[in-house]
Amino acid sequence: MTGQTIPFFTQAATFDAEWDGIRRHLNDVIDNGKFSHGAKVAELERALELWTGARHVAAVNSGTDALVLLLRAAGLRPGDEVIVPAYSFIATATSVVLAGGVPVFADIEESGGYGLDPAAADARVTPRTRMVMPVHLFDRPADLRGLAEVARRHGLTLVEDSAEAIGMRVDGAHAGLRGAGGALSFFPAKTLGAIGDAGAVLTDDDAVAETVRMLRHHGRGGRTLGDFAGIANATVVPGRNSKMDDVQAAVLLGKLGRLDADIARRAELSARYDARLRDVPGVRRTPGDAPPRPGTGRVVYVHLVEVDDRDALAAHLAARGIGTEVYYPRPLHLQPCFAYLGHRAGDFPRAEAACAAALALPLYPDLPDEHADRVCDEIERFYAGRRRVR
Template sequence: MEKTLPLAEHARARNRTKGAPVPFFTQADTFRELWPEIRANCTRVLDRGKFSHGSVVAEFERALARWTGAAHVVGVNSGTDALVLLLRAAGLRPGDEVVVPAYTFVATATSVVLAGGVPVFADIEERGYGIDPRSVDAVATPRTRMVMPVHLFDRLADMRGVHEVARRRGLTVVEDSAEAIGMRLDGTHAGLLGTGGVLSFFPAKTLGAIGDAGAVLTDDDTVAESVRALRHHGRGGRTLDHFPGISNATVLPGCNSKMDDIQAAVLLAKLGRLDAGIARRAELSARYDARLRGIPGVLAVPGDAAPHPGGDRVTYVHLIEAEDRDALAAHLAARGIGTETYYPTPLHLQPCFAHLGHRAGDFPRAEAACAAALALPLHADLSDADLDRVCDEIEHFYAGRRA
């Protein structure tokens, strides 16, 4: 397997101007490398004149199904829509409760609302950022129908623990695996560890498009058929057999969530370099861990918490926990280094969920993570020299505070 793009990497290291900005994310070099293939794929789309829900989308779905091992991949227009359609296809009904972690991107919970359900929040693990199965057990009620663990940053949630609770309580397991491309448990890809899961192809993701796009993964034929109908205004599917003589029938109240063929054209080209990109991210993450571990003020690095047994680590985001997190982020920003705060406010304290009646202190581990977590630049185009500069500035920040 190709280790990385060595010529481009060396060129970046040579040509980097000392003190130049280090963006949180860029894929400019990757696009230059892949442009001939991307251009050829996009030209096919333009020549055919089918820009939505066309043959290139189907081609990408087949290629991604082979890569993940999924029986079905259904391309849609965003990771958020993928969650909404998956929840509906998995049988969520109005008023049903879905347990979700309090520490995650807001779309995890708002997708439940958009699908007609009620989010119920649970705390995260003591080490790592996955949902705590014990908290799931504590917050579930007789109205709870599903649990949706989230695979965050670089590792899977505790799926064995989640399934144990789900079996005992009769819950359906669906996965917010939006960040988890490449993550597997005992060889089974994320999103295929329950009824179904999703992927996001937001540009900064490990496999990123040039806009919004997403997919539903499932091994369940019925779920896949429902998602295919729901993404296209509820049209089609085998259920048409029950309505003879009706053409172009709408069998479900669906929406317009189809993937654009231009996005599929870009993703199809980038899929061929996905293994190399994952390997490069692993190299960078290990280098970060080695440089940052032990620095006073850096409270935790990703390598401190091992994946759950049988799971593997695939780094989408390199997240550290840091003292004076906001001051550190400001220090790095002043020196042209981009960071992101994941996440500034836990979901149970977001204004849109105020009606659920939660208060500060309800989920202490989620709240602690929100106060300390900081994501550093990590992408396949990041040079070793830029990474070292980020680490140098973090060292300087804490050395100055000690002084």
């Protein structure tokens, strides 16, 4: 290994810069003495409503639970089908199962944006289909215009897996607000990350918001529950314990003030990678190659490149102290937990091709320009060596 280690993700410098604000919020939690689902969580919800423009934000304990509770609140019934992309993190599909539904996979678009393809989704609709759930991946939203039209034509509910999408907007509205609602993840590596698991549902639908608030707290009704108002601690529906803890809310509040600057810094670094790597033989596609989608702008969570000899390149970088991640090692339809659905290799070729070629490079606000340049130097060196050998 040569040179300084470059991790795939770190937020050490971010915490140094933001510690005073984080500490103030943490001290509020300690002074208040309520560490779960308390005043700091409510403060975070209000701040996120202002930042995203959502009518409601309901904080929960993870992005996965945000998806599960959103699906239930949006009306998913046992056995209902939900169309999801075959290329995404596993929680996209397992959340459907955990909410009582059946995931129905469809391929991703050809344009390079990695979103659910509207035509492919349309072809997968059956009489049992209840919802369509696009995922906003990496640096741009899915084709919500096209997918909303599919949902409208078939009478489906549109829900959004917007776990990676804080800051992304479509036609002026924050990602997650086109249909019944969206889910955010605050996993530490996310654009707005906590120091553990945390998530939220954002929605403009009053009924969805109220149901999520019940479901996250064992199904209890209470202060704002319409017909159940005034029935303190009444369990109205079977729920779960999915409350956000106030320590995570405190950290997120301390970091929220720098979110716009962090998004801008990620965009700078991604553009730097694009400029250096676009013409490197062996690098087949970079984020900047995908055509812009009308009504949207790029907000870069992950800088994903598609490359030749992906696994060998990842090993070359690792040997030189450079961290990378594979997004995603296996498409969802070929995961063992979904073997009962009967899919085979070749069913969704674009998703399978992405899984075989995609590699995520280090990208976070703490990353110095010279570290990004060294990543590019090593990628160029790897492919130059391949050419000499051949």
